[in-house]
Amino acid sequence: MSYQSLFYGTLFLPAVFVLYTLTKQAYRKYVLLGASWLFYFLAMHRVTWVLVATCVGVYGAALWIDRASGRQRTFRLTCAIALLAGALIRVKYAGWIADGIGMLAGHQFSVRALVVPLGISYYTLEAIGYLCEVYWQHQAADRDFVRVALFLSFFPQIMEGPIARYQDSAASLCAGQPITGQSLRNGCLRMLWGFFKKMAGADRLSLLVTVIFSQPHRFHGWAALLGSAAYVAQLYLEFSGMIDVTMGTAEVLQIHLPENFRQPFFSRSASEFWRRWHITLGTWLKTYVFFPVSTSHLVVNGNRQARKKYGRQTAKVWTSFLALTPVWLFNGFWHGAKWHYIFYGLYYLVILMLEVILEPAKKRFYSRTGFSPDRGLFSILRWLRTLAIIVAGEVIFRADTVTTAFTMIGNVFRGPSHVHALLAASHLDFSDGFVVVLCLILVTVVDVCREKGVHLFAWFDRQPTAVRWALSYSLIFALICFGAYGAGYRKVDMIYAKF
């Protein structure tokens, strides 16, 4: 089962809402947990036991860690993380690791491929985060099994996140807040908006993206650029759209989940982009990888000595390098066991390190010339540069191999471009193009409003009933009519669900 299926939208979700409303507040958490495990079972069938076992294991491990102190505590945390990471590595990375070892040893090892449980990368990070919080005593080990299980398996977020922190969402998951008229209205509206982005925009663009990435040598110039930009647009529309669906569902149930996007294409630098794109993964990496590494004895001592010997700037570069390298390697590796994902992580590591290295020079330039980096021409140039960095990064991310990615990036600067051939091969006609452009314009308008601090839901609430109904009906029928589903369209799986 997936979120964009008619069964989920018209039967499963309404049934959960009705059952949730009919149940007493204290028991609503059981309804949500039952629904989450049922959803998982419908999607993964027999593999559901992996999720249930993880819930039981994490619940027990947290209590086990909480009871110990000193080295025992560290040992127990290490064991728990090793088990969680081991399960993830076994199902997701074992084949790739075996291939790598085999290549070095000159011998071929075979590892039995296992079914990758849905959302394992997401709930494993959440589980590790929870155990670390218990270990650091930021959070007491929860004695309520349902709360822990629901935190790990809440059905709207199991496929693509957001990756929540225990203290941020667990309490509201179990609070059993009633569904109110306003929560239902706002939540449904956000879900509809998310579905529209995914089904009208992203799924149409996928036709074009599939063609260009399956024949990377064939298209050059504008066609290559169009295909690369189309993938960036597809990824944003699909990922942010499905996150809107998740957030909308949570909003109906009055559950608090962290936001995953904050208008990423308004960024003026790569580091700002990562503060606005997949925010919860960035927060997780910052909290559980960056901070522990940058506050470790090795890095702190190294920083002190480097500052004495080579000065402040060199020490900053050195410390940033030591702390950022595991973050970006982890980021790349988390997406999958392929070299291009690791290269994608390293690509951003290099760019962010360049930002750190060039920072004093940039400051000097702006102070001497009097130009502002945040206004006028320089602001536009920085924005364009960031867009180019993002597009090149996503080409590396999407291409099958690193070599293919470089070929595609190189093809942008070669001719001749056959845009018409690309459009013909993707079976996108003029009307499809019209819907995609309409969708992109609407998304841009909404993002601009958000960036300017205009609260569209509050504005919507202030409108008379007739206007609200008209807008809601328009969105529903835009989704039904413009959605790329049914005859003639391929079902497009959620991109981030496979990670």
Next chain:
Amino acid sequence: MRNSKWIGFVAGLAALLILFSLLSETVSTGSSAGYAARRHNVLKDFKSQKPHTIDVVVLGDSESYTSVDTMRLWHKRGITAYVLGQPAAQVSEMARMAEQIAGYQKPKVVLVETNMLFRKVSMVNGAQNQFGQTIGEAFPIFQNHDFWKALFVKDCQVRRYNGFRVLTRAFPDTKVSGYMKPTRRAQAIPAFNQMMMARIVRACRDNGSRVILYSAPSTKNYSMAKHNALEAYAAKLGVKYYDLNTRLGLTAIDWNQDTYDGGDHLNYNGAEKTTDALCAVLARCGLADHRGDKNYRAYAQLYRQYAKRVKRIDERWNHI
């Protein structure tokens, strides 16, 4: 008051769904702008045929309408045939079609192209698809949702001859070395597809039709493992099975000339050869020759249009 507002909203939504469904039905009829409209029109055209005049109905996915040349069947043996196959069809969709045939035609033979049987679908997904199809039948707007394309695309008529699609391009398949490599392995046919296939056989038998399974030549879609599975499955169903991939000597398919897209589908050339092979199979089913029968004048007329078109194609190919 609050509840009455919500009830009003849902009632309004239902009314609009009905309104849009009617609108989509009206616009889709006679238009071939949207994918759904094209799909819809094949069924509409089938239903508009003179009752009980079709001898052979072909079900399946795109392999079906690129492999059975209905006009050649008419020309060679006077057999009236109609291909109801649809692009990327699910077995469940064809089961629904098979059940609808009875109301309009009593074909003596129903040919089922087998590629769709291997489409991956779990019982849960299958049930969900069924649910989607039921909703789509209740509110046709879900099936004809791209009816608005008629506003943009005026002239994209796909020419079909009783469901057969004439594909003229030849894009060779140069890598056929592993195709139909002998093996004793059998590829599993998903349980849901088996269930739906049993429904097709039941519906056809109830309508007095004989079911024959066949596999169209395709290097991209067939293997010996699939052949083994289909042979066993046909025996289980109690129907005949003809695999044209193992009878290439008979069909004489040339993968440099006879495929439209590198071995996935056949072009017009390949369809001619496959149809000739199927003609021999159908000859054993005791089908009458309708050529010269006044009731079948429409077929003769359609064939004349078809003949003009393929003559042009033949001339072009001969020229090349």
